[in-house]
Amino acid sequence: MLSHIALLPVLLPLIGAPACAILRRPVFAWGFASSVAALAFLSAAILLKLTFEHGVIHYSLGGWAAPWGIEYRVDLLNALVLLLVSGIATTVLVASRTSVWHDIAENRRGLFYVACLLCLAGMLGIAATGDAFNLFVFLEISSLSTYALVACGRDRRALLAAFNYLVMGTIGATFILIGIGFVYMLTGTLNMTDLAQRLPGLGESRTVFAAYAFIVVGVCLKLALFPLHLWLPGAYTHAPAIVTAFLAATSTKVALYVLIRFSFSVFHLESSRLALSLEAVFITLGIVAVFAGSLVAIFADNLKRGLAWSSIAQVGYMTIGIGIGTAAGLQASLIHLFNHALMKGTLFLALAAIAIQVGGNEFSKLRGIGRRMPWSCAAFTVAGISLIGIPGTAGFVSKWYLVTAALAGEQWFLVLLIVAGSLLTAVYIWRFVEIAWLDSAPEKATGGDGEAPSVLLAATLMLALANIYFGFDTRLQVSASGGAAAALLGEAAQ
Numbered sequence: 001m002l003s004h005i006a007l008l009p010v011l012l013p014l015i016g017a018p019a020c021a022i023l024r025r026p027v028f029a030w031g032f033a034s035s036v037a038a039l040a041f042l043s044a045a046i047l048l049k050l051t052f053e054h055g056v057i058h059y060s061l062g063g064w065a066a067p068w069g070i071e072y073r074v075d076l077l078n079a080l081v082l083l084l085v086s087g088i089a090t091t092v093l094v095a096s097r098t099s100v101w102h103d104i105a106e107n108r109r110g111l112f113y114v115a116c117l118l119c120l121a122g123m124l125g126i127a128a129t130g131d132a133f134n135l136f137v138f139l140e141i142s143s144l145s146t147y148a149l150v151a152c153g154r155d156r157r158a159l160l161a162a163f164n165y166l167v168m169g170t171i172g173a174t175f176i177l178i179g180i181g182f183v184y185m186l187t188g189t190l191n192m193t194d195l196a197q198r199l200p201g202l203g204e205s206r207t208v209f210a211a212y213a214f215i216v217v218g219v220c221l222k223l224a225l226f227p228l229h230l231w232l233p234g235a236y237t238h239a240p241a242i243v244t245a246f247l248a249a250t251s252t253k254v255a256l257y258v259l260i261r262f263s264f265s266v267f268h269l270e271s272s273r274l275a276l277s278l279e280a281v282f283i284t285l286g287i288v289a290v291f292a293g294s295l296v297a298i299f300a301d302n303l304k305r306g307l308a309w310s311s312i313a314q315v316g317y318m319t320i321g322i323g324i325g326t327a328a329g330l331q332a333s334l335i336h337l338f339n340h341a342l343m344k345g346t347l348f349l350a351l352a353a354i355a356i357q358v359g360g361n362e363f364s365k366l367r368g369i370g371r372r373m374p375w376s377c378a379a380f381t382v383a384g385i386s387l388i389g390i391p392g393t394a395g396f397v398s399k400w401y402l403v404t405a406a407l408a409g410e411q412w413f414l415v416l417l418i419v420a421g422s423l424l425t426a427v428y429i430w431r432f433v434e435i436a437w438l439d440s441a442p443e444k445a446t447g448g449d450g451e452a453p454s455v456l457l458a459a460t461l462m463l464a465l466a467n468i469y470f471g472f473d474t475r476l477q478v479s480a481s482g483g484a485a486a487a488l489l490g491e492a493a494q
Helices: 008-022 026-054 076-103 106-128 132-151 157-187 192-202 206-223 231-238 241-266 275-299 303-324 327-358 374-388 394-408 412-438 454-472 475-489
Strands: 057-060 071-074
Touching: 008 026, 008 106, 026 057, 026 076, 026 106, 026 475, 071 076, 071 192, 076 106, 076 241, 076 327, 076 454, 076 475, 106 132, 106 241, 132 157, 132 241, 157 192, 157 206, 157 231, 192 206, 192 241, 206 241, 231 241, 231 303, 241 303, 241 327, 241 475, 275 303, 275 412, 303 327, 303 394, 303 412, 327 374, 327 394, 327 454, 327 475, 374 394, 374 412, 374 454, 394 412, 394 454, 394 475
Parallel strands: none
Antiparallel strands: 057 071
16 A cells, blocks of 8 residues: 555545545535545655655556656655645535535535545646646646536526636636647657756757746636736635635645746756746736735625635735745745645635624624634634734744745845735734624624534634644644755755
């Protein structure tokens, strides 16, 4: 079994999805999907441990050695992403039952879990594979299932949001496929390690630059980097609450992984003459994303929509780290990739719990909700504080490493902009704190007065505590991200 450990995180949900479709009762589908995700998480944890101990792990599918066959190549970078995605998926699926029963019609609940496993398999496959075209195939598996997940709720506005996402996602996938086609035309190989060895020999080829440009545009669209973000607010706002919690904590993280993998492992951006101009582009777009996303979040009248725009801002921070162009900057991006998944997972799970009780996420319905649902709102507040970057939380670790990377590069103005962006985050988080904890409840408050269902509440509190735990014990994300950044740039760990 251990010899196949690199394959298990992908294989389990991929086989589990059609098996889940056989189960007729939704409650069985829920239990089965949660178990499959938990097994994938366990195998990902073992895989990360083995990667720390033994270095890069190679697995040739069907016994065909690379570059002739498809190879799974797992290093610290994708082992960390595998652990993160499978862990979040397990937590969300275990917590999902009450929210799914509330938001999704009975005849769709079983198929919902099938789509969840397919989406999980696609994202884990993207992270594990060492083959560029295989990555595209898994990207399509995750994308198609994501469109179905967004559209499966009772809110008819989700249909339009899913269609917009489908159109934008298809454009992004087409760009990625064209870029992969260009590099295959030039090199005759699709194995990413083989590509990394052959592309430098082509020199400053315009076709290589065109291939990278197509891939970057396509991936940035999947990443929702400003100004390619237009699909995200509608999809996150109108999708079922549990779907938003799953996607917000995983999908953009996998897209960022793809951007980093192609930029530094395949095309070697750090040694290209395009490096300086692209670094400036990434920093500029990241800064604009931080301020545009935060400002819209401040004035949103729906908390879920505000947090959707907040995700666009947080993607900006990750992109700024890439744009800094050093091992420290890349490490900061990877740390924020990890920590942001914890933050947004907590925030959207807490919103799912609140929506069950009050019937929506509009601020007008949240007055005094802190007294009616103290534990759920406390979890939301902790994750919000982490999102701001208050010391003692995971979010502070992210901002600290990002600021440190900017200072090391003597980019003082960038430090001021990062701090200013955090202050804007404090504004829209404070809106919730003020309305939930300081305002009195309306005389005719809608919904029940109880807390969230126990399983959903326990999962939310566990992620909230993770925001605090990883604010103090930073060994996992710092060591994995530092090793990954050093390997990508060929520098000593920072």
